[in-house]
Amino acid sequence: MTFNYDLFVIGAGPGGLAAAKKAASYGARVAIAEKEAIGGTCVNRGCVPKKLIVQAADLALQNQMALSYGWSDCETYFDWTKFLNSVHQHIETIHHSYFEQLQKAGVELIRGDGTLRDAHTVEINQSEYTADKILIAVGGYPIKPNIPGIEYAITSREMFHLPYLPQRLAIIGGGYIGVEFASMMNAFGCEVTVIDQDETILSGFDDDIRIGVQEGLSKRRIRFIGNSTAKQIKYSEERLLLTTTGDSRKTIAADTILVATGRAPNTKNLRLENAGVEVGEKGAIQVDEYSRTTAENIFAVGDCTNRLQLTPVARAEGIAFVNTVFGKKPQKVDYEQVPSAVFARPEAASVGMTEAKAREKFGASVKCYCDRFQPLLSQLTDKNEQATIKIVVEGESERVLGAHMVGEHAADIIQSLAVAIRKGITKQDLDETIGIHPTTAEEFLLMSP
Structure with a gap:
């Protein structure tokens, strides 16, 4: 049978975009459908605008600390409307960049709400498109509790x-x-x-x-x-x-x-039953380690599946799917060492096992090193800010199973440690590494029981 495309992607979020561009680089004929703005939740209603608001809030907190650092007091005013306009203008530039990337890669962008007519046919705006392989990357949506009001x-x-x-x-x-x-x-x-x-x-x-x-x-x-x-x-x-x-x-x-x-998979209106795609709890698409659904030629990545709901994970799943199917290089995603962060103030970040998970798996051989201290940034102020650093290790080798932190730059510090932990570092490796002084990250190299 002759198909319109080798790959049809439903959803132009991080997972769908990464897969579409990667598949096109292998020479596949690719189309991607999106009913809303390109970029998915992360760009439009999540990571990007959220981080910009975090940075605007940081300026407010820094202004509060400025007097302790010798700056004179002055009247300030935050214009929420002006700020949001700047955020949305920035997001528009991202949309334009994504559109140009798709054009350059030779990926056809189709605007509209895609549904499955059968295992090889996607229907959008009363038009039908056929494809050898279909990737579902529709993400999720925020849910509300069923209470009065x-x-x-x-x-x-x-x-x-x-x-x-x-x-x-x-x-x-x-x-x-x-x-x-x-x-x-x-x-x-x-x-x-x-x-x-x-x-x-x-x-x-x-x-x-x-x-x-x-x-x-x-x-x-x-x-x-x-x-x-x-x-x-x-x-x-x-x-x-x-x-x-x-x-x-x-x-x-x-x-x-x-x-x-919480959030739920955005799968309700896809008509998955027409293609024999099974879903589980809350409508999550059931997939195997290679992102295959219960339909042989249909795959799914990102928040619409029963796996980790993080933007970099969706992107990694999209790339792994393409490398497996179009690159003929089977690739799985490692979910054991995925770092995550909470961009609050204080900031928090983690990678690997929590203490509870480690003890559940390894029992009495688990040991933890934990320290709390006041970062240099707040030592000139009257605010008793506290940072927390913690590593979880196992066995005589004290292989590091997890690293956790609360405090300034936690996300960047844990991100760097994630590479080392994936490579199997031990507590001794940290002890023997010379740090940069004075930094918060240095404290991970100075921890004692």
């Missing part, structure tokens, strides 16, 4: 389009999205309350990291309500009233309520 709440998608900064912000969910927005908005002067179903935020991270971030944010007067969930939201007298249930039964007044309780 939830229509008054917004998700991270709408946070980047707020017409004004709220004076009072309530956040439902203490995962990395909720925590990052709590930190940012607090720096801009918002009164922030975070409601989480656990006692401590950032479930899944190492316990010392979770405690370190929550303590740091609490010092900035962010309020945490733990072991609790949202019960209902009411609109009253030009304000929102959020009622909680659980350990704390409170009513919180807010101008804006952000729901950050």
Whole structure:
């Protein structure tokens, strides 16, 4: 059978874009469909605009510290609307760059919502396109709890389009999205309350990291309500009233309520059943180690699958799929040493095993080195900022299983350590490495039991 394309990609997020361009480099005829802006959640409603807001918030925090460093006091004003316009203009330049990259690679971009007619046919805007291989890379979407008044709440998608900064912000969910927005908005002067179903935020991270971030944010007067969930939201007298249930039964007044309780795969309208593609919990596409679905010629990568929901992971999965199928070089993605970060202030980052996971797997042979200290940056101020560094090691060799950090530049430091940990470094390797003084990263080389 003759097909229109060798590969048809549904979804132009990081995974889909990487796969499309890589497949084209192997000489494949490739098309990619996207119903919204190119770049997916990361570029348009996630990593990129979020990091720009983090950087704007950092300037506010630095301004607060400036007096301690000898700068005279001066009046400042933050124009939220002007800032957001700059963010969206920058995102437009990224869209243009991606479009040019696709054109240069010879990838055809088709605008519209793709659905599967059968295992080799994609339908978009009442037109049909056939392909030998199909890659699904449609990402995910933020979900909301089913409680009365939830229509008054917004998700991270709408946070980047707020017409004004709220004076009072309530956040439902203490995962990395909720925590990052709590930190940012607090720096801009918002009164922030975070409601989480656990006692401590950032479930899944190492316990010392979770405690370190929550303590740091609490010092900035962010309020945490733990072991609790949202019960209902009411609109009253030009304000929102959020009622909680659980350990704390409170009513919180807010101008804006952000729901950050997780994401679900964006697969509901793909008509996957037409092609024999099976899905699991919350609509996640079931794939094997080579990103193959239950349909022989259909593959899936990124947040629409049952694997790690991180932009670099989606990109790596897209490249590995193409190398396997079009490059004839079977490639799997290693999920054991994937670094991750929380761009709050204090910042947190991790790679490898948490202490709990390590003890679960290796038992009594696990040892941890952990240190807390005040970074040089805050030592001239009246703020008792604390950094936390921790490594998890195993056995007589003390092979490093994981590294975790709370403090300035945590993401960059852990990113560098990730390479070394993948190569099997030991605690002795760290001890014998000479650091750069005075830096925070140096502390990883000076740790004692």
